Amino acid sequence: MSNEDITLTAGDAEVRVSPANGGRISGLKFDSLELLRQGDRYGCFPMVPWCGRIREGRFLDGATVRQMPLNSPPHAIHGTARDGAWSVARASASEAVITYELVDPWPYPGRVTQIVTLAEDSLTLAMSVETYDDSFPAQIGWHPWFNRTLAGEDGAVGAGAQLDFTPAWQEERGDDHLPTGNRIDPEPGPWDDCFGMPGGVDVTLTWPGQLELKVTSRQEWxxxxxxxxEAVCVEPQTGPPNGLNTLPRLVTPVRPLEAATTWSWRRI
Incomplete structure (x- = not known):
């Protein structure tokens, strides 16, 4: 199938999927409101096979040190799949399935599958990483750029988004922007920080007088x-930044790594 953008619709909701641009969700409209920041590097991109930063781009696989390109010096950030072209496995009016073959610079063969499912009041993103050969550590996550303010068809811009969530802890952030390994009581924002939610991610964004959107996931990070x-990012993921080193999750031939997130919304 073609790698051109795919448009999904359900009721008053519309999603644009861009396989050729890193498999990202490049647009999400509800009732004329565009929820995602527009631009080639924005929307919502998949973070895979790792999330956030890897310290100095290096991680251990057993006794082997693997080096990733330093695309955010002095670290490597957000995986490799957002920089590649994905393939379309199938698409219908409200669902798309796209895949990505892991290639250099990632040192292990494998396949990523992302399923994008749109309903009238929600969007569900599901992703899996599988290997046909060697086991390897990996992470899955999503990096949405939600517009801080929403503009309707009449051009009127509402108030800025408000965040509401109750994490159990905050990962203390070092000067290198990576978790130190200490868990601290959540501190007030602004943030570029990782939080723990053992019962599952549950974050609410509210644009007063316009829309409420909940980001949920069974993952705890x-x-x-x-x-x-311009934007607010709420990024559910299977582990913390630098997690390939501190909390490795192994993908094996019999056990893929799987995760999902749902965004649900309502007018207010």
Whole structure:
């Protein structure tokens, strides 16, 4: 199938999937409101086979040291799949399935599958990483750039998004932007920080007088980034930044790594 953008619709909701641009969700409209920041590097991109930063781009696989390109010096950030072209496995009016073959610079063969499912009041993203050969550590996550303010068809811009969540802890952030290994009581924002939510990620964004959106996931890790004027990022993921070193999750031939997140919304 073609790698051109795919448009999914359900009721008043519309999603644009861009396989050729890193398998990202490049647009999400509900009732004329565009929820995602527009631009080639924005929308919502998949973070795979790792999330956030790897310290100095290096991680251990047993006794072997693997080196990733330093695309955010002095670290490697956000995986490799967002920089590649994905293939379309199938698409219908409200669902798309896209795949990505792991290639250099990632040193292990494998396949990533992402399923994008749109309903009238929600979007569900599911992802898996599988290997046909050697086992390897990996992470899965999503990096949405939600618009801080929403503009309707009439051009009127509402109030800025408000964040509400109750994490059990915050990962202390070092000067190198990576978790130190200490867990601290959650501190007030602005944030570029990782939080623990053992009962599952549950974060609410509210644009007063316009829309409420909930980001949920069974995963217990979420990075919140709201230091930018244009957008707010709420990133559910299977482990913390630098997790290939500190909390490795192995993909094996009989056990893929799987994760999902759902965004649900309502007018207010």
């Amino acid at each position: 979420v990075v919140v980034y709201d230091e930018q004027a």
